Amino acid sequence: THTGERPYMCAEPSCSRGFTSAANYxxxxxxxxxxxxxxxxxxxxxxxxxxxxxxxxxxxxxxxCEPYACCSCRKSYRQTSTLAMHRPSRH
Known part of the structure; x- marks a missing residue:
């Protein structure tokens, strides 16, 4: 929430994640x-x-479906993260 409070804490000993809602937890x-x-x-x-x-x-x-296309070469990808890796390595 806006207060930054995370009342739902993960019970795993190796995990320190907290959540604002029970559903997310x-x-x-x-x-x-x-x-x-x-x-x-x-x-x-x-x-x-x-x-x-x-x-x-x-x-x-x-x-x-590959909806994410490079504006320089029109190569397309399934995910934005793959397109982001393509740009610096190819252009």
């Missing part, structure tokens, strides 16, 4: 437990993920 705990609630529904895939955002990013593997 519950989602984070799955990283430590290995629980993977989100499954790719594409026939024959079945990959599982701890976070919905990871499943969402995974879907471009099946759609072959």
């Amino acid at each position: 519950r989602n984070y705990v799955r990283i430590h437990t290995g629980e993977k609630l989100y499954t790719c529904a594409v026939l024959g895939c079945g990959r599982r993920f701890t976070e919905y955002s990871s499943l969402y990013k995974h879907h471009v593997v099946h759609t072959h």
